Amino acid sequence: MAFFRPRVSREAEVRYHADVEISKSFPQLLDRAREAERVVRELRAADADEIELLAAGRAFDKALTEALRAAEAGQRAAFGVKAYDDRIARRKAKATPKGAQWTREVERLRTLREENRMWGIPRVPPRVPSAR
Numbered sequence: 647m648a649f650f651r652p653r654v655s656r657e658a659e660v661r662y663h664a665d666v667e668i669s670k671s672f673p674q675l676l677d678r679a680r681e682a683e684r685v686v687r688e689l690r691a692a693d694a695d696e697i698e699l700l701a702a703g704r705a706f707d708k709a710l711t712e713a714l715r716a717a718e719a720g721q722r723a724a725f726g727v728k729a730y731d732d733r734i735a736r737r738k739a740k741a742t743p744k745g746a747q748w749t750r751e752v753e754r755l756r757t758l759r760e761e762n763r764m765w766g767i768p769r770v771p772p773r774v775p776s777a778r
Contacts (some may be wrong), residue, residue, distance in 0.1 A: 658730035662723060669720030672713065679755075680707040684764060696768045703767035710759040718757055721748035 648663045694702075722729065725739035725748075739745045 654727050654731055658727055661730055662727040665719040665723040668716055669723050672716040672720055675709070675713040675716050676736060679706070681711045682706040682709040686762075689705060696770050699768050700770055707762055707767065714752065714755040714759060717748065717752045721745070721752050724748045758762065758766060 653704075671685050682702070684704050686699070689699055689702050724744045725736055729736035729739050740749055
C-alpha cells in the first residue's frame, strides 16, 4: 500500500499564479517609487511649501505601497505553491537564496514606507474657521 502526500489545494494554485502575475509589475512599480522619491527630495532641497510637500509625500507613499504589494506577491511566489498551505514549507522557503532576497526587499520597502509616513509627509494643521 502506497501513501501519497496530498496535492496542494486548488485555491493555493490560483493564488500562486495570481502572485506570479502581480510580481511581474514589480520593476515598473519600483521605478515609479524611485521617481516619486526623487520628486520629494527635490522639493525639500528647493524649500517648497508644505502643501506641495504633502502632495508629493502622499504620492510617494502610494507608489511605495504599490511596490510593496508587488514585492510581497513576488515573495509568496518565490516561496512556491506549497508555502500557501504549509507554514513549514513557507519557513523553509525563506531560507533559500531567492526567498531571502525577496524577504530583504519586502522589509526594506516596509521600512522606507514607514519612515516616509512618520517623517516624510508634513502634518498640515487644519484650517480654523474665522469667528464672525
